[in-house]
Amino acid sequence: MVTKHALPGSERKVEQGTKVIGQCDPAERIDVFVMLRRQQQAQFDALMKRIEAGDASVKPLSREALAKDYGAAPEDIAKVRAFAAAHGLTVAREDPAARSVLLSGTIAQFQSAFEVKLERYQHHAAGQFRGRSGTISVPDDLHGVVEAVLGLDNRPQARPHFRIRPPFVPARAQQESYTPPQLASLYQFPQGDGGGQCVGIIELGGGYNTSDLKTYFSNLGVSEPTVTSVGVDQAGNKPSGDPNGPDGEVTLDIEIVGAIVPRATIAVYFTQNSDAGFIDAVSRAVHDTTHKPSVISISWGAPESVWTSQSMQALNSVLQSAAALGVTICAASGDSGSSDGSSGGDEVDFPASSPYVLACGGTHLSASASAITREVVWNDGQLGGASGGGVSTAFAVPAWQQGLSATSASGGSQPLRGRGVPDVAGDASPLTGYEVLVDGAQTVVGGTSAVAPLWAALIARINAAKGQPAGFVNPKLYKAPGVCNDITQGNNGSFAASKGWDACTGLGSPNGEKVAGAL
Template identity: 80%
Template sequence: MATKHPLPGSERNVERGSKLIGDCDPSEKIEVFVMLRRQQQAQFDALMSRIEAGDPNVKPLSREAMAKDYGAAPDDVAKVKAFAAAHGLTVVREDLAARSVLLSGTVAQFQSAFEVKLEKYQHHTSGEFRGRTGAVNVPDDLHDVVEAVLGLDNRPQARPHFRIRPPFRPAKTHQASFTPLQLASLYKFPQGDGSGQCVGIIELGGGYDPADLKSYFASLGVPSPTVKSVSVDQARNEPTGDPNGPDGEVTLDIEIVGAIVPGATIAVYFAPNSDAGFIDAVSRAVHDTVNKPSVISISWGGPESIWTSQSLKAFNSVLQTAAALGVTVCAASGDSGSSDGANGGDNVDFPAASPYVLACGGTSLTASGTSITHEVVWNDGPQGGAGGGGVSGAFALPAWQEGLSVALSAGGKKPLAKRGVPDVAGDASPLTGYTVLVGGTQTVVGGTSAVAPLWAALIARINAAKGAPAGFVNPKLYKAAGVCNDITQGNNGSFAASKGWDACTGLGSPNGQKVAAAL
């Protein structure tokens, strides 16, 4: 047998607070997917640097051209298939465009193939999961071919970023909630219903009840949009009936997008909550040649520090593909302030931290009639939640953020040295949140989860009006002065709001018409 070497970046540690229960059943059937290198990487990098510089002459690639020029090489796929056959593993799916091969086999077969030990763990918040420690090993002939091996462990990787308004909060001030349409109007969204567009929504659990959607849209007086459920890795639309669980997330996302762009198709990609499921869901949405979403909204994430570097790299590479295809990806920046709920220190949330997404932070908004009277950083205290933001530990400073500085709550500023999060913001406090209908009950929800679909709906309106995708919007938004309402008050923990970009609300909340003009 060929000698095997550790796959760089695949090392896993025991998650803090987990308890080892015992070995996994060796005969248990599992699926694992292998991500492969990109063909013509140097040429792709050259294209990306033009896109990142905001070069107006670069046209988005078609999904067909992407697959042909920058997908996986057939020879590389053949090597993985030979490796699988040697270890008795079955190839379930191969996808040259998405550069992935999905393998099926028993725990024992995978342990032998990748020289790992899979064990069962129990964690107080994550429940029971299959985990591993150390690195994944691959043979010499796959060493440069394989970028990531995902799914050997299935620990929950992300959490939804939504918060339901606490019922015990007295309405002491004139804090109101808003329908998505009222926010679209306060934020001066251009007219339109998004017809001809598809918005992709990523979900890692829960589901929606069509009856909820029907009565919600009827109550707003908007036609019901076409909502399609797409199953990824055997996950599907499975509502639990608990609005406090992931159903709240799924329904919130669909209701915000659908209210603002009822003419658009909404494709909801359901995947298991693991790094493998999350990455595969986004990859399937990006490469979807049936629904062809022009915008993708992601309201799930986890602290950058809990991802393995192979997962970060593989996920970031999928997001890079989205940028090259002209697909805008909006991601929630988190609901736990500058720490992102991680133990110790400041942390940004991923995938919002990827330089290829529009990271969406949170504000708290007060309005009178048709105008905004007051908007500050969303920070409802330790129990109430605050908008995520800060400086990435993993991603370099993008060209369009060069020269910016970050304002600190303790006073003073320091130059931004790496990717700063978020890029933009919008209403996120549950105290000034969104009126939605979940499980037959009307409830008010906030969280940066609401901001990602809000921005996704804005982009869908812009795309529909223009008849072309806005694509990777970050360079254009940072170049165009004054397209956002600058938020200058408040903090999210370690970082403070300031004039211009800051690590709480980014460039600010949208002035939709100005954003449309800039794009």
């Protein structure tokens, strides 16, 4: 008799506003990927403690060393193979370094294998998707071996964090816009073109048109970067022709990075918008032995409460691997202020709330020809957006944030009780936004989506100049507080800007030369 165990953290509830609209076709084929435990977990934890403490003697692991010492054990992969064979599933891909095994089979086979019931759901915002409720079960010999089973459900997981400037803005609102090179100069980025570096960009839909990129870079007088599209899980570069959709995100990310580091290679990892797709794409980028990105930009996310704990832990564990490899991850902190768009009070956005990423918040920037004249928290009021930020309920206070407090907009401050978000900031208001070209249309875009690639481009310039990766930068930045322009005015709803770190703009916007010095 095989004993079955509920997989910890796999519990899914039916979200409010969601209804079951029918059964799934039992013969429909789907792919599901299984994430396995790490070999030598205790040794890896000890290594991470040193990295988190900013121990300068720790050298980044090579991708080969990470795979060999801290990947999935061959016997664990063999157990998943045996389980797949017993249920008529096929193994489509094994990646010991990423600790993942991709299984392929019919809905009926997966329902039986993991003791779940998959149904078709409808949600007013998410549309139609395949979903489940309750937990996923695994047999005795996979109990403790499997950390996550992803892809049984394919509900849209994340949203892009960009905002196109509205066409009609009250006359009193001052509007400015900047090209990415102008911002690099205002933020005093060190000189450089990113030669020899690869910047990875994660996209959950949409695409880019080569003609847009050609025109855009040519108009800026910047040499056109090498952009490579990497398809993950049957996804690829598929522009929809709608600049307001994901195309806006994809093009914005590429144009900001490419304009600042034109000699860097840009690898764009396209995937499906689901938790499985998101996690697999980040994992493929982190473990990519072909392009080897030294910095990865993520402009998508969702409130912490929207994630199952198995998905959140699985992605966090991939981000942890990135830190061990010396790959810097920049993630947008969200565009909906301290609530992150959730109706249940204050929330922070994940993956920005992971302690292994550089979380990027937003400012509203005014400048003269050559200098910043005023910079405050991005908050365009009720109908506009605002910098995501606050305190995580999923992650503890990291070593480098010990002793910090979050200042509340109503006055007073509270010592951090969880990971504080964001770490840093940059121009994000669409009213002072970035000039881009999307689907043939010249437009001005803002959002913390623009800040993640801005910081990623800065790190790529620093990496190229240094000839080695800056790696996990958070401990170094927090130890050198003067490297950012401190933002002390404004709020994002519940939190206010204050001297030093705050839960709206973190340590502040970059002074690129000083950041380079600190790293």
